[in-house]
Amino acid sequence: MAILVSQYFIIGTMFGGCFLWINRRRRKALRNPWTVWRIRYVSGTRYEWVDLLGPHGETVSTLLLSTWAWDRGKLVNHGTREIWFAGDPAKYGVVSRPGGRDMRYAYVSRIYKPPRLTFREPGAPPVPDGGRHSKD
Numbered sequence: 001m002a003i004l005v006s007q008y009f010i011i012g013t014m015f016g017g018c019f020l021w022i023n024r025r026r027r028k029a030l031r032n033p034w035t036v037w038r039i040r041y042v043s044g045t046r047y048e049w050v051d052l053l054g055p056h057g058e059t060v061s062t063l064l065l066s067t068w069a070w071d072r073g074k075l076v077n078h079g080t081r082e083i084w085f086a087g088d089p090a091k092y093g094v095v096s097r098p099g100g101r102d103m104r105y106a107y108v109s110r111i112y113k114p115p116r117l118t119f120r121e122p123g124a125p126p127v128p129d130g131g132r133h134s135k136d
Contacts, residue, residue, distance in 0.1 A: 022066065022105055032093070034084045034100065041078050042114040048072050049114040050106065052089050061089040062114060063106035075104050 040051040040059070048067060052060045067075070075097065076083060084100060087093015092107035 032086045032088070034086050034096070036082055036098070037085050037089075038082050039076065039080060041076050041080055043073065043078070044115050047112055047114075048076070050076060050083065050095065051114075052085065061108060063089070063093070063095070064109040064112055064114075065095060066105040066107070075102055 037060075038053040038057075040053060042049040042051060042062075046069075048065050049062050050065060051062050054060045065075070075095065082098065084096045084098055085093050085106075086096075087106075090108065092105070094103050095106045096103045
């Protein structure tokens with residue numbers, strides 16, 4: 001019985017510490033003003049990212065959204081074109097829909113990188129008739 005109680009205590013302490021750490025960083029990010037950013041939404045099998053886009057469409061920062069599996073695609077999705085962001089785009093911050101509702105913590109991840117499925121050699125001409133999987 002004591003082993004079971006100690007396991008619950010350890011797991012509860014780990015989850016509680018994690019939630020407190022995220023909450024502290026979220027409060028720290030909210031000290032910055034909200035700014036409007038154009039975005040590109042990137043979705044993977046387990047995670048979702050937003051690319052914060054500069055004035056000419058270049059990627060300024062790629063942020064991993066801290067969401068549960070059942071909440072993916074609810075705050076932002078492929079139809080979302082702009083979001084509000086408070087924080088440091090090079091590190092972490094809070095992402096929200098315009099208006100400040102439904103906030104999510106977002107951060108630059110060194111481990112989890114978004115899938116980049118649209119790779120094309122710079123300056124390469126488009127492949128005629130659909131490329132490798134064409135009917136020829």
